[in-house]
Amino acid sequence: MSDIKQIICIKWGTKFGPEYVNRLYGMISRNITPPFRLFCFTDDGEGLHPEIAIRPLPEFEYDAPVRTKGKWPKSRLWGDLGDVTGVVLFLDLDVVITGNLDDFFSYGDPDDTILGLNPNTPFEKMGQTSVYRMRVGKLKPLQDIFRADPQAAADKFKYEQRFVTRNAPGGVKFWPRGWLAHFRMHSVPNFPLNYLREARIPPKARIVIFPGGLNPPDAIAGRWHEGDLHRPPLEHIKAGLRGERKESLIKHLRHYLLPASWVSELWRE
Numbered sequence: 725m726s727d728i729k730q731i732i733c734i735k736w737g738t739k740f741g742p743e744y745v746n747r748l749y750g751m752i753s754r755n756i757t758p759p760f761r762l763f764c765f766t767d768d769g770e771g772l773h774p775e776i777a778i779r780p781l782p783e784f785e786y787d788a789p790v791r792t793k794g795k796w797p798k799s800r801l802w803g804d805l806g807d808v809t810g811v812v813l814f815l816d817l818d819v820v821i822t823g824n825l826d827d828f829f830s831y832g833d834p835d836d837t838i839l840g841l842n843p844n845t846p847f848e849k850m851g852q853t854s855v856y857r858m859r860v861g862k863l864k865p866l867q868d869i870f871r872a873d874p875q876a877a878a879d880k881f882k883y884e885q886r887f888v889t890r891n892a893p894g895g896v897k898f899w900p901r902g903w904l905a906h907f908r909m910h911s912v913p914n915f916p917l918n919y920l921r922e923a924r925i926p927p928k929a930r931i932v933i934f935p936g937g938l939n940p941p942d943a944i945a946g947r948w949h950e951g952d953l954h955r956p957p958l959e960h961i962k963a964g965l966r967g968e969r970k971e972s973l974i975k976h977l978r979h980y981l982l983p984a985s986w987v988s989e990l991w992r993e
Contacts (some may be wrong), residue, residue: 749773762775821990827903
């Protein structure tokens with residue numbers, strides 16, 4: 725692999741502002757042995773840190789699936805990336821880096837496609853694409869399969885990470901257990917301790933990922949759903965008993981977290 729550690733991310737639309745990319749760059753710089761470079765593939769590079777290499781979104785024409793969830797726009801990164809070549813580490817914009825990243829570049833063979841192991845499907849061995857490593861261009865055959873019938877691929881595999889896991893040329897490998905932590909599943913204490921203790925960083929975690937609708941700003945504010953207001957523990961319980969909730973009472977009680985102070989400390993430029 726190149727001596728320069730190459731990290732890529734993708735930003736499209738308006739869900740994530742430039743602060744997400746800038747904070748990602750700051751966390752990388754504090755947790756990696758130089759030299760490194762962060763490339764952001766985006767349709768809007770306004771406000772990004774000058775050390776971030778801005779690249780246009782790669783061209784990949786397809787009919788977006790309309791009946792199936794999944795981060796299918798990530799498929800733009802499976803093919804040619806212009807002047808970005810060789811081995812790259814992809815990071816989602818809403819991860820929090822909690823440890824050294826060097827081993828993500830030295831683990832396995834440079835030609836391996838390495839994903840996280842999705843904790844939601846322990847018996848399936850499905851990959852998780854919040855943090856993955858690939859050789860640029862190796863996944864290009866996936867673009868051809870997807871382009872041929874995007875809706876059929878989405879209907880069959882549901883999520884792009886399952887599509888990658890099942891179709892990557894040469895198969896996929898997984899990061900060692902513990903390197904990645906799922907915030908809701910591994911950091912937030914189980915009920916009823918979620919009312920007494922704030923979320924923690926699991927001991928071996930290098931990166932904490934935030935799949936779903938709960939992102940770092942929500943963890944900092946102590947809210948399970950985007951847009952919610954944080955309530956003290958007793959008030960949250962009372963609100964659930966009064967019926968002031970979006971889900972069943974059991975889920976309402978389980979879906980509570982105290983503000984996570986370590987997220988605000990680490991998720992910064």
